[in-house]
Amino acid sequence: MKSTDAPESANQYRQSESLSQTGIVVFGATGSVGISTLDVVARHPEKFRVVALTAFSQVERMVELCKIHQPEYVVMVDSNAAELLHKALSQTGLSINVLSGPQGLEKVAILPQAEYVMAAIVGAAGLVPTLAAAKAGKRILLANKEALVMSGSIFMNAVRENNAQLLPIDSEHNAIFQCMPALSESEKQANGSLSDLGISRILLTASGGPFRKTALNELDSITPDQACAHPVWSMGRKISVDSATMMNKGLEVIEACWLFETRPEFIQVVIHPQSVIHSMVEYVDGSVLAQLGNPDMRTPIAHALAWPERIESGVDRLNIFDIASLEFEKPDFNRFPCLKLAIEAGEQGGTAPTILNAANEIAVDAFLNGGLSFPGIARVVESTLETMTTTDVDSLETILRVDSEARQVAEESINSIKMRVH
Ligand SMILES: NC(=O)c1ccc[n+]([C@@H]2O[C@H](COP(=O)([O-])OP(=O)(O)OC[C@H]3O[C@@H](n4cnc5c(N)ncnc54)[C@H](OP(=O)(O)O)[C@@H]3O)[C@@H](O)[C@H]2O)c1
Known part of the structure; x- marks a missing residue:
């Protein structure tokens, strides 16, 4: 006798499978965070289904991603790239809707068949589509810190008013989130501030980038390739330069203020060159909770995809015996004026x-x-x-x-x- 739940055909099987999978839109799919996201997603085909991928203009890479992940929609913001992609896909036999322009991003941000949106466009271009996803009540996995830095209260209100979920992908903010008490929505509303939770300080770690020890008079001759050669993380060029100037850490201070409802004076930036501790939370009783792991974005991505559960991410286990020592330094504002400017802008x-x-x-x-x-x-x-x-x-x-x-x-x-x- 057949079970009444058993699928009768391959088509029915696909339908029942897709009902149990969570649909995901990946903004910035061709970038560093986008590729890491798709790596984690592909490890869990029973859990996730790629509904849409977006990029600016990298056609060849997008064709490869389409062959692997077979999304329903692809957005190439650049219209020439969208035309080229359309032609290239027509030769593969894949049936994928190709959209173009920023309006294409807004359209896929609100697709009902996708519950999750990975916001991994670089820079201000991510703001409008990520806000659209917030207004549609999605779970937003936020890598695109610039969107939150630019729009602050408008973005957070959109999340609150539309019951969206905002989960941090920046490894530091994800670490802070993991070191905080897990609260229900009603508990969050009752415990508005960090001090209500017994938290006295956030310790936001930073690698210090490639020029932590470079003589100040040599900074004038730094080339873009030198600035993009980050000692620990492999990232897109814009965030690599931001890490070298430590503007990235300044943007992260502002991001943390919005995410955790605090002010810059409660956040201490700590240079930690090994990037093994991804950030810490200090409590009033003197406890300091830290989240450790190998520096690999797939850990925070897997955490945010599965939260509140845990899934395998593909990241190598941290070998605690390989870490000879952990160093910590205070940042020098003369060396990193961008960090000071960002903290002041956050205060203002x-x-x-x-x-x-x-x-x-x-x-x-x-x-x-x-x-x-x-x-x-x-x-x-x-x-x-x-x-x-x-x-x-x-x-x-x-x-x-x-x-x-x-x-x-x-x-x-x-x-x-x-x-x-x-
Ligand atoms: N990389 C990391 O480890 C890391 C860690 C934490 C946070 N973040 C944040 O995550 C975001 C992405 O960083 P990333 O390093 O992944 O950047 P990336 O490698 O440069 O990738 C950027 C992605 O955004 C797309 N894009 C660029 N300009 C666009 C535009 N005007 N409209 C629409 N899409 C556009 C790119 O498409 P094309 O490829 O077609 O140009 C690409 O898919 C940034 O906000 C960064 O601060 C990154």
């Missing part, structure tokens, strides 16, 4: 973080394209912050307008630096 609030982020994106781009020196990045960010007046953040329109103005001011600052040099 309003549109200051939006201005900081936009100026940094323009300055890093100019550095990567040979149009600005490495120390020039901090100068451009500082002069943009000094030139612009900060206001309250009242709407997405305000954020997008301030972001666009700050980009113009930063471009002007770069031009005036170039005029002085020539």
Whole structure:
């Protein structure tokens, strides 16, 4: 006798299988975090199903990802790339909807068949689609810290009002999340602040990047390839430069303030070159809880995909005996002026973080394209912050307008630096 639950055909089997799988949209699928996400997802075909993949313009890589993961939708933001992808896919026999432009990102952000959205677009371009996912009540796995830094309260309100779940993918924030008490929604509302939870401080670790020991007078001649050669993590070029300037850690201070409802003065940045401790939480009784692991983004990704459960991530076990020593240093603001600028912008609030982020994106781009020196990045960010007046953040329109103005001011600052040099 057949069980009434047994699927009668392959098609029925696929349908019943897809009902038990969680649909996922991967924004920034061709990037470093996107690829790590797809690696973890592919280890658990019974749990996850890729509904949509997005990228800006890397067609060949996307064709390969489509062959492996067979999504229903692909978005290439660049319209020429979307046309090329469409042609390439038509030769594979795969039936995949190809969309283009930023509106394509917004469309896949709200697909009902995807419960999870991995937000791994780099920079401000991730804000609008990630916000759309929040408004649609998705579980958002947030790697794209720039989106939260730019929009702060608007983003967090969208998460709260639409019962979305926000899980941090940055390894530090994921570590902090793991070291905090697990609370239900009602407990979270009753215990608003860190001190209600008995937490006295967050210790946010940083590797210190490739120039932790470089003589200050040698920083002028740093090349983009040197800045992107991170000693521990393998990442996209923009975040690699942000790690070298420690702007990344500054953005993470602001990100942590929004995620954990705190202020920059409760966060101590700690340089920890081995990057084995991913961050720590200090409690009023003197306990300090830390999360350790090999530096591999698949750990926080697997944690956020499975939360509150745990799944295998493919990451090698940490061999505690191989760690000869763990070092900790205070960051030096003379060496890392971007870190200081970001912490100050976080303290100031309003549109200051939006201005900081936009100026940094323009300055890093100019550095990567040979149009600005490495120390020039901090100068451009500082002069943009000094030139612009900060206001309250009242709407997405305000954020997008301030972001666009700050980009113009930063471009002007770069031009005036170039005029002085020539
Ligand atoms: N890498 C890490 O270990 C790490 C760790 C923590 C947090 N994060 C954060 O995660 C985000 C992604 O970092 P990543 O290192 O993975 O970056 P990445 O390797 O440079 O990848 C960026 C992804 O975003 C896409 N993209 C670029 N510009 C876009 C645009 N204008 N519109 C839509 N998509 C666009 C890229 O598509 P194409 O490939 O077609 O250009 C690519 O898929 C960043 O916010 C970063 O701060 C990264």
